[in-house]
Amino acid sequence: MVAVFNKELLSWYLITLKLKETLESGIPSSPNSGNRSTEFPQKEQQQEDKFQQEPTESLQVVISEDGEKSREEPNSPGSEWVVIIKEKLEQAGQDDVASSWSKLSIYKIPHYLRDSTGDDKAFAPQIVSIGPYHHGKKRLRPMDRHKWRSLNHVLKRTNHDIRIYLNSMKEIEERARSCYEGVISLSSSEFVEMLVLDGCFVLELFRGATEGFKQLGYSRNDPVFAMRGSMHSIQRDMxxxxxxxxxxxxxxxxxxxxxxxxxxxLVTALALRFFDPLMPTDEPMTESDRNKLELSLGSAITFDPLSDQEGLHCLEVFRRSLLRAGPQPVPRIWIKRRSNAQRVADKRRQQLIHCVTELKEAGIKFKKRKTDRFWDIKFKDGILRIPRLLIHDGTKSLFLNLIAFEQCHLDCSNDITSYIIFMDNLINSPEDVGYLHYRGIIEHWLGSDAEVADLFNRLCQEVVFDINNSYLSPLSEDVNRYYNHRWNTWCASLRHNYFSNPWAIISLVAAVVLLLLTLAQTYYSIYGYYRPPR
Structure with a gap:
């Protein structure tokens, strides 16, 4: 059976059959009917012959695997759909071969993290764009004029030709492109220009923060290259x-x-000096480190405080400086083998520890630990020692980007995420923040304790990680073991109710003395009754 897919020919064929039936049934017999009967069959035969000839030109015979024949139009929607799918599969194969996932280090923020915070400003730059992701955005274009100024300063100061920089960046273009996620729409010349322009701008800021912008040839009232209020916003963007x-x-x-x-x-050391004000501690870079940096710039001697491994970018360098001499970064594997079973991170098992109010009721004390490593928390003999944490208006953006990097880059640990989730567990209310502030553990420049509590409660809403991979898991187990011991809870309740202030202590002592006197009186009364004096 022939399947006709040409709707126009099929319509004309049906009209012809309908016309034939109408003529045969509706025209009465007459003397001239013989002539009519001879005219119409001739026209009808011509139309049928035409129909049989035309479809054969526009239809194609397709033989299926089981030997049956069918006819399909060459340009039918079905055949085009299959061709499109094949093209997509070929493109996917090319992308899989061409892409080097091991070189990827600068990621786009996952949508689940961006949407959970409800604050796009924490991830998207507001003043200056660095790199291709936000290149050319309208609100960031005013800074491009200052980028060109910085490049002009570099060329004049070094007496170099711009082609030296362009040719050097052209040599490493493909390596630089492989660091970014997805396809970069910039052409080769645009991408190389962006590397030179943004790179020289970043280096001028780095060197100016260490050597002084005046030494680099900028005026003291420069709108960008001066240590003034806008510099903090630029640091937060970068x-x-x-x-x-x-x-x-x-x-x-x-x-x-x-x-x-x-x-x-040397760039690593300059970056740490430039981003030092964003540190969540109140310990600035030491004077000796600054002197070493200036000496390195003057004599071109390499000074790298993190020389044990090559850095990826400024955020990764900053993260390693926070964790310096801390938990060793090991490659993270989402699925691990334990007891011949496979486990994955479970969102239901992210509760590391109870909140401050509950721990206080169990008799756990909080004290500030004197160290600049804010993540280095200790617990011993019912005392939780937590280093001081400084919270300012850039802390939220900093922590969110650090969390995003740890979530995307599998070749690093989740130590920052573990710390933030630990603090999120500790802080459930403004009262918890107030008590930690009273103990000197949290210092913040925000409006109220409620804002700090809301900040921590929102940081890790959609973050999933395995608590068994957390460096704070052993400490949390010790704290929870102490918390679950009833004797500690009873002792804490006794201290809270009867030893909280001097008047409560005096009342307790008086009550105990009165109780002892009453017992003594009762004893002697009973003793005198059974053994009266003789």
């Missing part, structure tokens, strides 16, 4: 995950400026 340049690009550009293209490590 620490974001989506706003990064690969560290080897900055190393190459600074090496060209200082006459040593293969120099490494």
């Amino acid at each position: 620490i974001m995950l989506e706003n990064q340049l690969p560290l080897f690009v900055l190393d190459r550009l600074l090496g060209i400026q200082l006459g040593n293209p293969d120099m490494k490590g």
